Amino acid sequence: MADAAITVEGAEKRYGAKKALDGLDLTVARGTVHGVLGPNGAGKTTLxxxxxxxxxxxxxxxRVAGHDVVREAYAVRLRIGLLGQHAALDEELGGRQNLELFGRLHHLGARRARARADELLERFGLAGTGRKAVRQYSGGMRRRLDLAASLITEPEVLFLDEPTTGLDPRGRAEVWNSVRSLVGAGTTVLLTTQYLEEADQLADRISVVDAGRVIADGTADELKAATGGDRIDVVLRDADRLDAAVALLPLTGITVDADRRLLSAPVTDRMEALSAVVRALEQAGIQAEDVALRRPTLDEVFLHLTGDDTRMKEAA
Amino acid sequence: MSVHALTDSWTMTRRELARWQRQPVQLAVGLVFPVMLLLMFGYLVGGGRGVAGDYRDYLIPGMLALTMAFGLEGTMIAVTQDLDKGVIDRFRSMPMANGAVLVGRSAADMLQSVLTLLVLIAVGAALGWRPGGGPAALLGALGLLLLFRFAMLWIGIHLALVAGRPELVQAVQILVWPVGFLSNAFATPGSMPGWLGTAVEWNPLSHTATAVRHLFGVPGAESGHVGWAFLWPLALLAVFFPLAVRRFARLSR
Structure with missing residues (x-):
């Protein structure tokens, strides 16, 4: 792809006997947000x-931003920003001192480094922090400063490695808003996350990664459709009747959540399935609290793709 | 890239100076600690077994050299903290000269060592100690001490890169102290059991201390140690400098 910001072909990386990347392929178009979704140890951070x-x-x-990451590492570094899993800041220095330091190391020169630091502090709502050491920042503030530090030179490509892990809901919302405002400016963003909601909220396209390779690729809607489209959820009044309902209902691939007295199954014809379920329950005298049709969640997509849903069914 | 090597190294040195400014107490404690050791050994513990003449003349050069050896810990702590905080990852992902991280570290640590030496010498002078040999001898002694510190610095960087985590610094501290005290900083090897005395004589720290004593005109300090005080640090550097640089490059493995 000519206008790709990131192309990865057959990436491999092993640590001893463990393959962290096992022939991973990935293409990210310029100016898009690409979510890399996977469990712990899937290879996201290695990527x-x-x-x-x-x-x-x-x-x-x-290749990243048109350059080979091994042979042209310096050219790549000129064009990227990185937000790692842990805040990469000098904890003893203040916010402005950190940004000035990174600005100087980007060779902006003293005056421009200072101006850029002010600009970024303002933009990320940190202008009032004064001389306070980063050590004393809240988690959300630290993450925003970290994000600001990765944007010193308005990079072509920005990497966000689990940007909201360990943040409270408020801190998470702060980071999400910052990422959204970046995308408008034309930056390409590659975002790794364990949170399906995060990928759903922020990413144009999503790659699902497991055991060092991409196992599915597409928009959130495409991935949801690939799992079999719509689902029906039935909540029973009485948990004792769950087994009877599973045996009786004209559905295949039923999953059971006993705590919530919930049965769930994929459907092809929505209306037919709905009326068939209601009829079957009525005839057997099983009382339902709720019957609803819905699209699958990304959690279900993920479990389906990694093969964990078969295990769940067996357990159920 | 090399165009930026100097400016990047200077920027990284300034980062350390800014940290001093933010933590003046920590800097002060680092400067006062050797002074405390000097006063303890000079006046409280009553060491100096086997020392002929004024114990102060013997002890102060020993303390100067010992302080340089202990600098290894400070270097190691600083490097492991950077590794642990992930800030080294940010530096490495930026278009800066690769070595500047280590050069900045060395420059700041050497500067701190100069300060430490000057404070110790000033305290010694306040107590009435006068080094013999004149200004040239004083400069030569400082040079040998800093050369020794420079070797300790690169051992510290290497150990930090090998250990990788601040928790392991303690293990090294447990080793640095005996090596520091298994020297002739406080007492002559002749006053110790045979095998111990031999180990103490071989200790690079002992050679540097004796060379400094020789330059300051302390009786019994032979001139031959000046050569060893050159060779030992250079030999250590020849081993640990390339090891540390290679370890740093291998962070990408």
């Missing part, structure tokens, strides 16, 4: 470290 030149891949052809 970000390879893309941001921190880690040398064992194999694969990897």
């Amino acid at each position: 970000v470290r390879v893309l941001s030149t921190l880690l040398r891949p064992d194999a694969g052809r990897i």
Whole structure:
């Protein structure tokens, strides 16, 4: 793809016997937000470290912003910003001192580094922090400063590695708003996350990663559709009747959540399934509290793709 | 890239100076601690077994050298903290000269060591101690001490990169102290059991201390140690400088 900001072909990285990246392929179009979704240990952080030149891949052809991450690491570094999993700041210095330091290391020169620091502090709502050391910041403030530090030179490509892990809901909303405002400016963003909601909220396209490779790729809607489209949820009044209902209902692939007295199954024809379920329950005298049709959640998509839903069904 | 090597190194040095400014107490404690050791050993513990002549003349050069050895800990703590905080990852993902992180660290640590030496010498002078040999000898002694500190600095960087985590610094502290005290900083090797005395004589710290004593005209300090005080740090640097640089480059593995 000519206008790709990131292309990864057959990336491999092993640590001893463990393959952190196992032939991973990925393409991210310029000016889009791409979500990389996966559980702990799927290889998300390794991927970000390879893309941001921190880690040398064992194999694969990897280009970021038009340059090879191994042979042209310096050219890549000129064009990227990185927000790692842990705040990469000097904890003893203040917010402005940190941004000035990183500005100077980007060779902006003293005056422009200072001006840029002011600008970013203002933009991320940190202008009032004065000389306070980063050590004394709240989690959300620290993350915003960290994000500001990764934007010193308005990078072409920005990597966000689990940007909201460990933040409270308010801190998470702060970071999400900042990311949304960036996208408008034309930056390409690659975002890793364990939170499906985060990928759904922020990303144009999503790659689902498991065991070091991409197992599915598409928009949130495409991924949801791939899991079988709509679902029907039935909540029973009486948990004792769950087994009877499973045996009776004209549905396949039913999952059971006993705590919530909930049955759930994929459907093809929405209206037919709805009336068939209501009829069957009525005839058997099983009382339902709620019957609803809905689109699958990304959680279900994810479990479906990683094969964990079969395990769930067996357990149920 | 190399165009930026100097400016980036200076920026990284300034980062350390800014940290001093933010934490003046920590800097002061670092400067006062050797003074406390000097006063303790000079006046409280009553060491100086086997020392002929004024114990102060023997002790102060020993303390100067010992303080340089203990600097290893400070270097190691600072590097492991940067590694732990992830800030080194940010530096490495930026278009800056690769070595500037380590050069900045060395420059700041050497500057702190100069300050420490000057404070110790000033306190010694206030107590009535006068080094012999004149200004040239004083400069030569400072040079040997800082050369020794420079070797300790790169051992510290290497150990920090190997350990990777601040928790492991304690393990090194447990080792640095015995090595520091298994020297002739406080007492002559002749006053110790045979095997211990031999180990103490081999300790690079002992050579630097004796060389400084020789330059200051302390009786019994032979001139031959000046050569060893050159060779030992250079040999240590020849081993640990390339090891540390390689370890740093291998952070990308």
